[in-house]
Every structure is written in C-alpha cells, then in structure tokens.
Amino acid sequence: xxxxxxxxxxxxxxxxxxxxxxxxxxxxxxxxxxxxxxxxxxxxxxxxxxxxxxxxxxxxxxxxxxxxxxxxxxxxxxxxxxxxxxxxxxxx
Amino acid sequence: xxxxxxxxxxxxxxxxxxxxxxxxxxxxxxxxxxxxxxxxxxxxxxxxxxxxxxxxxxxxxxxxxxxxxxxxxxxxxxxxxxxxxxxxxxxxxxxxxxxxxxxxxxxxxxxxxxxxxxxxxxxxxxxxxxxxxxxxxxxxxxxxxxxxxxxxxxxxxxxxxxxxxxxxxxxxxxxxxxxxxxxxxxxxxxxxxxxxxxxxxxxxxxxxxxxxxxxxxxxxxxxxxxxxxxxxxxxxxxxxxxxxxxxxxxxxxxxxxxxxxxxxxxxxxxxxxxxxxxxxxxxxxxxxxxxxxxxxxxxxxxxxxxxxxxxxxxxxxxxxxxxxxxxxxxxxxxxxxxxxxxxxxxxxxxxxxxxxxxxxxxxxxxxxxxxxxxxxxxxxxxxxxxxxxxxxxxxxxxxxxxxxxxxxxxxxxxxxxxxxxxxxxxxxxxxxxxxxxxxxxxxxxxxxxxxxxxxxxxxxxxxxxxxxxxxxxxxxxxxxxxxxxxxxxxxxxxxxxxxxxxxxxxxxxxxxxxxxxxxxxxxxxxxxxxxxxxxxxxxxxxxxxxxxxxxxxxxxxxxxxxxxxxxxxxxxxxxxxxxxxxxxxxxxxxxxxxxxxxxxxxxxxxxxxxxxxxxxxxxxxxxxxxxxxxxxxxxxxxxxxxxxxxxxxxxxxxxxxxxxxxxxxxxxxxxxxxxxxxxxxxxxxxxxxxxxxxxxxxxxxxxxxxxxxxxxxxxxxxxxxxxxxxxxxxxxxxxxxxxxxxxxxxxxxxxxxxxxxxxxxxxxxxxxxxxxxxxxxxxxxxxxxxxxxxxxxxxxxx
Ligand code: HEM
Ligand SMILES: [Cu+2]
Numbered sequence: 078x079x080x081x082x083x084x085x086x087x088x089x090x091x092x093x094x095x096x097x098x099x100x101x102x103x104x105x106x107x108x109x110x111x112x113x114x115x116x117x118x119x120x121x122x123x124x125x126x127x128x129x130x131x132x133x134x135x136x137x138x139x140x141x142x143x144x145x146x147x148x149x150x151x152x153x154x155x156x157x158x159x160x161x162x163x164x165x166x167x168x169x
Numbered sequence: 170x171x172x173x174x175x176x177x178x179x180x181x182x183x184x185x186x187x188x189x190x191x192x193x194x195x196x197x198x199x200x201x202x203x204x205x206x207x208x209x210x211x212x213x214x215x216x217x218x219x220x221x222x223x224x225x226x227x228x229x230x231x232x233x234x235x236x237x238x239x240x241x242x243x244x245x246x247x248x249x250x251x252x253x254x255x256x257x258x259x260x261x262x263x264x265x266x267x268x269x270x271x272x273x274x275x276x277x278x279x280x281x282x283x284x285x286x287x288x289x290x291x292x293x294x295x296x297x298x299x300x301x302x303x304x305x306x307x308x309x310x311x312x313x314x315x316x317x318x319x320x321x322x323x324x325x326x327x328x329x330x331x332x333x334x335x336x337x338x339x340x341x342x343x344x345x346x347x348x349x350x351x352x353x354x355x356x357x358x359x360x361x362x363x364x365x366x367x368x369x370x371x372x373x374x375x376x377x378x379x380x381x382x383x384x385x386x387x388x389x390x391x392x393x394x395x396x397x398x399x400x401x402x403x404x405x406x407x408x409x410x411x412x413x414x415x416x417x418x419x420x421x422x423x424x425x426x427x428x429x430x431x432x433x434x435x436x437x438x439x440x441x442x443x444x445x446x447x448x449x450x451x452x453x454x455x456x457x458x459x460x461x462x463x464x465x466x467x468x469x470x471x472x473x474x475x476x477x478x479x480x481x482x483x484x485x486x487x488x489x490x491x492x493x494x495x496x497x498x499x500x501x502x503x504x505x506x507x508x509x510x511x512x513x514x515x516x517x518x519x520x521x522x523x524x525x526x527x528x529x530x531x532x533x534x535x536x537x538x539x540x541x542x543x544x545x546x547x548x549x550x551x552x553x554x555x556x557x558x559x560x561x562x563x564x565x566x567x568x569x570x571x572x573x574x575x576x577x578x579x580x581x582x583x584x585x586x587x588x589x590x591x592x593x594x595x596x597x598x599x600x601x602x603x604x605x606x607x608x609x610x611x612x613x614x615x616x617x618x619x620x621x622x623x624x625x626x627x628x629x630x631x632x633x634x635x636x637x638x639x640x641x642x643x644x645x646x647x648x649x650x651x652x653x654x655x656x657x658x659x660x661x662x663x664x665x666x667x668x669x670x671x672x673x674x675x676x677x678x679x680x681x682x683x684x685x686x687x688x689x690x691x692x693x694x695x696x697x698x699x700x701x702x703x704x705x706x707x708x709x710x711x712x713x714x715x716x717x718x719x720x721x722x723x724x725x726x727x728x729x730x731x732x733x734x735x736x737x738x739x740x741x742x743x744x745x746x747x748x749x750x751x752x753x754x755x756x757x758x759x760x761x762x763x764x765x766x767x768x769x770x771x772x773x774x775x776x777x778x779x780x781x782x783x784x785x786x787x788x789x790x791x792x793x794x795x796x797x798x799x800x801x802x803x804x805x806x807x808x809x810x811x812x813x814x815x816x817x818x819x820x821x822x823x824x825x826x827x828x829x830x831x832x833x834x835x836x837x838x839x840x841x842x843x844x845x846x847x848x849x850x851x852x853x854x855x856x857x858x859x860x861x862x863x864x865x866x867x868x869x870x871x872x873x874x875x876x877x878x879x880x881x882x883x884x885x886x887x888x889x890x891x892x893x894x895x896x897x898x899x900x901x902x903x904x905x906x907x908x909x910x911x912x913x914x915x916x917x918x919x920x921x922x923x924x925x926x927x928x929x930x931x932x933x934x935x936x937x938x939x940x941x942x943x944x945x946x947x948x949x950x951x952x953x954x955x956x957x958x959x960x961x962x963x964x965x966x967x
Contacts, residue, residue: 081854088847095839095961099832102966110824117962124958132850132951134944141785142797149801152374152461153808160410160812161819163465163473164403 079131087131094120094127173676173713184714186272186773187676191279192258193575196568198283199251200642205290206242207635209235214599214631216614217624225614233300236612238289240303241323244423245330246286248557251564252426256341256365258575262667262674263362265350265683265690270343270791272775273715273768274336280722281333285326288726292322295733299323302612304416305386307408308399312390312738321390322733328383329729333722334376339798341369347791349782352685356450359665360436360443363450364429367457368422374461375418377802381809382411384912391736393743393898394908396813401901402472403820409471410816411809413464420557421460424524425453427560428495430567431517433665435499437570438514439506440662445498452491459488469540478537485535492528496521509661512585516566519593523559527552530604545611551603558596565592565641572645573659577672578652584644592637598630666690676713682780712773720764728757743898769926796945800952807956810912814905814963821902828965829895829906834885835965838878839957845874846954849947856931856940864943865931871950872924875917882914906964913960916953923949 098120101113108116129135135143174181182194212235215226227235257275261268269275292298296317301309305324308314312321345366349358358366388394397404432443443449465473465481499521508514530552533539543549573579603609606623609616616624658668669690670678681692731754737745777791786794818826848870855863886907889895897907923946930936936943 081851084847084850084854088843091843091846092840095836095843098839098962098966099836102832114967117966121958121962125955128846128951128955128958132846133948138793138797139786139789142789145797145801146804149374149804149808153804153812155461156378156410156414156808157812157815159465159477160407160414160816163410163468163477164406164816164820165474 084131087127091124091127094124183719184716186268186276186715186718187713188257188261188268188272188275189575189674189676191275192254192256194279194283195250195254195257196575198279198286199247199254202242202246202286203251203638206239206247207638209239209242211631211635213239214628217616218628219621219624229614230297230300232614233302233612234293234298237299237302238293238323241299241327242286242289244303244419244557245327246282246289248423248561248564249334250282251561252368252423253337255361255430255564255567255571256368256426259571259667260341260344260362260365261348262670262678263359263665264345264348264353265666265679265685266344266348266778266781267677267679267711268775269340270347270775270777271340271795272711272713273718273773275340276715277718277721277768278333278337278340280718281329281336281725284722284726285329285333288326288329288729289323291730292319292326292733295319295322304412305408306412307397307405310386310390310408311397311399313399313741316738316740318734321387322730324383324386324390325729325733328380328387329725331376331380331383332725334372335380335802338369338372338376339795339802341365342373342798343791343795345369346786347781347783347789347794348778350683350685350778351780351782352687353782355782355784356447357685360432360446360449361426361429361665364425364432364453367453368425371418371422371425371457371460373798373802374805375415375422377805378411378809379415379419380802381806382408382415384806385411385810385813385908387732388897388908391732393736394904395898395901396817396904396908398901398904401820403817404901406468406471406473406820407813407816409468410464411813413467414461416467417464418460420553421456423557424560425457427520427563428453430563430570431499431520434513434517434563434566434570435502435506437660437663438509438511438517439503440509441502441506442664443498444501444505445494449495449498452494455491456488459484459491463488466535466540469537470544482535482537486532489528489532489535496525496528510586511569511660512580512582512589513566513570515586515589516569517563519589519596520559520563520566523555523562523596527555527557527559531556543607546607547603547609547611548607550611551600551607554600554603558600562592562596568645570660571667572648573655574667574672574674576649576652577654578648579655579659580644580648580652584640588637588640588644591633591640595630595632595634595637599627599634602627602630677711682778684780711775715768715771715773717764717768717771721761721768724757724760724764726757727753728761731755731757790941792941792945793948796948800948803952807909807912810905810909811959811963814909817901817905826902828967829903830885830889830965832965834881835961838881839961841874841878841881842954842957845871845878846951848874849950853940853943853947856936856943859937861931861934861937864936865928868924868928868931868943872921872928875921875924878917879914879921882910910960910964913953913956916956920946920950920953 098117101108101116101120105113129146135146173185173187182190185191185194212227213232215221216232216235219225225232257269260266289298297319298317299305299315299320301315301320310324345358345362349355385394385396389396397408432449436443463481463485465477466485469478469481503518530548534543534549534552569580569585602623606616606620606627609620609624655672657671659672660668666683667674679692681694684691684693731750731752734747734750735754736743737747783789848867852864852867852871855867895903897904927936927943927946930942
C-alpha cells in the first residue's frame, strides 16, 4: 500500500486527464475530429492504466493478473476491430 | 451450516455442496436432457421419413421448434453439463483437493442449470418455443418473426443457463490454479484435468460474450430496444459476429473434455503414457488460443469482405494442424501400447474414428469456395454431428470408465460391448447417410424424391441409436443393484489419483493431506502437519450443506418467467404490460433478492488449503483470484455491448451520428466516479489502520458519490424521456446509448448495495483485522469506474 499522499496525487492526475478529454472536443478550432478522437482514447488508456495499477493494486499482485486483464481487453479489441473491418468494402 | 443428511434422503440432494454429489446430480440431469433432446431428434427423423399416409407428422412450425429445441438442448443442456459432471467429480480428486474452491457457488451453478432446463421446458407451453434454429440468427430472433412468449422464455432460459456456467467457470479456474496439492505442478496434471483447465479458460471469455448476447437479445425482445433491428443488414451481421465469437470457441469447449476422457482411457487401456504428452498439451493450448481467431468461417456466405474471409480461411486451416498432432499422438499411443478391449476403450476408439471423419469434412467447409456449395446443407449437419456427437461418444466411454469409481460397482462388460456395437451401427447409419444425401437443404424437411431411400436409412438408424441408449440405461441400472463390488482400482493400469482412494471416495476425499512431492502420491498425516498452517487458514471443519443455491435458482426461474411475458407486443411494437406476468415478476424479484441476502448472510466455511501449488497466481487469496476472474469476464460483457455500439455506428456511417446527450452530464459524472474511487482507496487505508470511524466515513462517502452519480443520471434520462420524448425504442442510436449506460448504471447500483452491506458490517466491528472484503469491493468499484472512462467519450463526446 502506498501513502495517502501518493493516492491523492494520482487522484489529481486522473481529474486532469478527465478534464483533458473534454477539452479536446471543446477546442474544435485546434483539433480536427479524428485528432480529438485519438487524443481522448490515449487519455482513456492512460487513466485506465493508472487506476488499475495503483488503485486496484495490480502493482502488488502477481504479474499474471495483469496479463489476465490484458487478455480480456485484447479480445474485446479484436472483436470490435475485426467485426468493424469486416464490413468495410474490400479491395476486390 | 447444518450437517449433510445421508444419501438415501432426498434432502441430501437438495442441499449438498460436495463436488462428488454435484457431479452425480450433473450426470443424472444431463442424461435426462439427452433423453429430452433425443425424443426431439426422433420426431425430426420421423418427419424426414416422408408422408405418413395422411401428411407429415408435424406442422412446419412444430418442426422448426423441434429442430431448434433439439439443437439448444443437446449443445447446452446435455453435452457441456455431461462433461462437467466428470469435471466436478474428478478434477478435485485428480489434483489432490478436498473440493472445488467455492462449493456453495458450485451448487448454485448446478441448480441454475437444472432450473434453466425447466424454464426451457415451460417455454413449449407458452404459445410454442423458439423456432429460429439453435444459432438464433437475427432478425428471426425478434418478436416480429418469432412472436410467441415461449420464444422469449427460451432465450431467458439460455441466459439463466449461462449465468450458472459463468459461475462454474470461475470456480474451476480458481480451483485448478489455487488448490493443487503440493508437488502437482501444472505440467504434472492429468490430461483430463488439463483439458478441463483449457476448457474453462476458453469459457471465461466465450461465455461472457454469450451472456452479453443474451442480455442484448432479451432487451430487444422484452423492452423493445433495437440492437438487432430487422430493418438494417447491420443487425443480422452484428448477431453473426457476437454469436460466432462465442460459437466457434464453444465447439472446442464441448469437445476438449471429450478429448480429455480419451487421453485417460487410451492411457489406461493401452498401458502406457500418451506419446508426446508435452506436445499434446502445447497443441491443446494452441487450439484454445486459435479458437478465438476463426469465428467468421461461419459467415462465409454473408456480405463481409473477401479479405477477412480469406484470412479466416487460412486461420481455420491452421487450426487443424495442432488437431492433427493430437490425433497422431493418440494413434501412436495405441500402436506402442498393449490394448485391452474394454467398453470404455471401444467408446474412445469409436470417438477417435468419428472425430477424424468430422475433422476432415470440416476442413472442406473451411475453404471458402467449397463452403459456398456446402453451407446450409446436410454436409454441415453431418460434419458437426460427427464431431460433437463424436465428442459425446468419448464421454459415454467416460461414463463406463468412471462408473465403478462413482458407484463402487462394476457393469457387465459383455453387455457393454454389445451395447457399443449397436450404438456404433446406429450412429453411422444416421450420420453417414447425411453425407450421402448432403444436397438436402438443412433445417428443411422437404427434399427431392430420389433422396427418400437414403433419408429412410437415416431414420431407421436413429431408432437403432435410440435403442442402444435404452440398453445403456438398463446396463447401468442393473449394475447399480447387482454389479460386482469393486475396490479402489478395478482397472489394471491407471495413472491418476482418483484410483488411489475407495470407490466411491469418502466425503472429504483423503485421510491426511495428499502430496505429490517427489513424483508420487503420499499422504501427510493431519496431525504432523501443524507447522504448515498459515495466518489465512481457517480453523475448524468445512460445511457441506446449504439450501440457498436451490432457493436462488427457483426464484430466478420465477423472475425470468415473469419477464418473458411482461410486455405485450403487436407485431412490431410494445402495446402494454401484462398484469399477470408483472405479478409473477414481482414475486420472483422479491424471492430472488431475499434468497440472495440469505446466501450472503449464511456462515459457510470452505477452508482454503494452506499448502498448495498456485502457479501462476502464487500468494493470492482465493476470493481475490475469483474477483479478478469475474472482472475479466465482465470486461467481455461490456466489450460486447461496446462492440455492438461501435459496429452499428460504423455501419450507419460513423460521423453521421452526434452524441445524443449533453456532454456536461458525462463530465460531471466522470468527476463524481473518480472521486468515489479515491474514497474507496481511503476506506482500505483506514481499515488497515484499524480505524472503524474512518472506514465507515470513507465507504459512506463512496455511497454518497455513487448516489450522486445515479441522481445525475436520473436528471439526464428524465430529460430524454419527458422533454425530448425519446427512449431506447426511438432508434438504434438511442438503443446503444440507453442500454450500454443502463448496464453500467446497474453495476453502480449493485456496488451501492454492497457498500451498504459493508457499512453495516463495519459498524458491527468486522473488517478491522480482516480487510479483504473491502479490498475486493474496491477492485469491483474501480472497475465500474474504468468502464465509465470509455463510456464517457463513446456516448458523450464522439
Ligand atoms: C479441423 C477442425 C474443424 C474445422 C476446419 C471446422 C470447420 C467448420 C466450418 C468452416 C463450419 C461452417 C460451415 C458452414 O456453416 O457452412 C463448421 C460448422 C460447424 N462446426 Fe466445425 N470445424 C472443425 C471442427 C469442429 C469441432 C471440433 C466442432 C465441435 C466439437 C465443430 C462443430 C461445428 C458446428 C456445430 C458447426 C455448425 C454450426 C451451425 O449450426 O451453423 N467443428 N465447421
Ligand atoms: Cu467454427
């Protein structure tokens, strides 16, 4: 277990990242739609990593738990990506 | 709590949580469903006979119902549970454990299974059961095409079944990874246990997807959401993807345990170890991974693009390679061994023959151009029966093999062989004739005149096959009464631990603690083992009885039965609510919540072993490990909902959609949930410091924030319903928004209930020296937060 101070610092970072998501879409003169999209996804991944690593204490568990969860995420990504790709019009 | 009544008492079987009792319950129940599905099969074959003088046996609709129910019953209610009967009975024995990790949860899985089957039976009497085929393709699965209430009930029955399966999956994963006796490394495990381990790993991901599919379809059918809406092609492709993402792994899920039985039986009756054991295990692992990469070979005749079809074709052919390796290992084991032709061996050998035929014909189907011809014909029906019924064949061999262990008596070997001969002949008559008549369209009972003789051969074969099962039941019934008593090990050569204990084994399996240290089985006496006990180890004895799994399952049946007819449809729209069904729903809900609460309050001790092999999850508490498996499967559930949302939007043209709601709601709720996560962290910190007040305050803050989240949500939805006048039934975009965020809100609600319980318990003084429950709650709550991290952009920003 880390100190309360450290948890609080992570909490602040999470708040900032969350606000960042919103900002991407507010500044639509600066960021195009897909830039904002990519930026938001990157922030979401960063937030997830922080929450899992420190708040859910994956840093203190056997590494296999991390792989287990990554396995689930990978399969979701596979399903979503392959299914969506399958209805793009192919080359042929 | 209470003591376990003797086996002669009915009550024993309602309250037992012991893995061997539950294994027997599974065996009997699965065989019951075999008979049920078998009678449906005979009806199908009778219909295929042709005109019976005054027309066919059944109406077209009745035939469709028979075909659908046959498929569902055999795949879900017979085959898998039959395999898990053996898994329940044998896995703890093979790894040197006392029981499964969570015995009471195991009983719950069984009763959910049994009563989900009852629910399926009820569906026949609600205007007819589902008639859309076991693949339940969209849009046939919608009330517009399958309007009977029974159709909805069948889907809810499947959902209930899957809930039980999901619990069982996590139970086996934790058991095999957490309770292996000393010296039983993963690579030392018997091959049957290996096959079950890989099966449950596949199930963890595949069945979670099916759970989501069931929820989505139920929401379409009961609440009128539009995921699989009949008006777009996207709806039916979405079903194809979600169903087959589960469905292809599923075919290996039903098949692996059968392979496991074959390994054991081939070893025992050839008198030697499986040749290339390590390579066989590697091949099994490879197949388990690959099984998630080929699902679109079931969609070659849809409009998905040729690139992805070609990729799927290559991967499908790739998956047959490790499969070949296993077949050759089995054959080579026989060549090198000295075979004893017992009934279990004959069954396993027959299974090998069947799966080779089924595998070869499957490779044909995996080639796109050939599949264009074969798809939707009897070729496919023959293929998968050779494979899946071939798997069941191995399991029947397993029943003969372990019958003496489970009952303490021997069956009549000569009768067994005779029975196998009748079975083998009947099987090939039914299914080989299907290859001969392969041009017959599948699921259609009319065919060209010239095929009549072939189909009649099949029908005759079906009745011979059915007769062989009557023989089998007689053989076992006779053996139960008059069979010769057997000792620990009736077979000459065995390699696994279940044969080292009496038949049947005593309630707690072992005298002393089993250990495989040094390569062979030893028992460490309990008295001299004191030094090993760790702080986590509970003292005292294990409980073996609880009525609450039974009660929960009955009340869930009532609840789902109520839901099935809750909303009244006219063709396409919901027109009202049925008061009768609403009353049933209400009764079911109250009973369900009440029995869940009792389940939670009951003190039930299931000690975890102090000494055990736990790779690769060393040093973890079993409850925490179980929680993580639960999270992994919940990720898949949300993943399926999110996939649906992305897929439907992409099909509609991604940028033609704008968020349907003001992003400020999402942003506020993001901050609220993040703060609540921080509060949960503080709760654990205070609990570790032993501060009761601090812990209660922190959990209280979490609850307050969770309720605030729900309040914001209420405002947001109120605006939608009452100001904008929209709902999930407005269009498919609203469907994805309401249903995905709704599922998340349900998770928040569940979290709030747990939090309330924790505060109550903390007040009573719990958790000050054991804060693990608070930690587990935190893991869950943070997960709910993480889901929101993705839902917020998906529905409020993009
Ligand atoms: C070498 C191994 C295998 C290959 C290459 C293979 C290939 C295929 C393909 C391509 C199809 C789709 C055919 C179509 O609908 O047109 C199919 C259908 C099917 N296969 Fe296999 N398969 C194999 C093994 C298995 C196994 C091990 C099982 C089950 C234990 C199985 C069960 C099924 C089932 C149930 C269907 C029909 C699904 C439906 O109702 O539409 N297959 N197989
Ligand atoms: Cu497949």
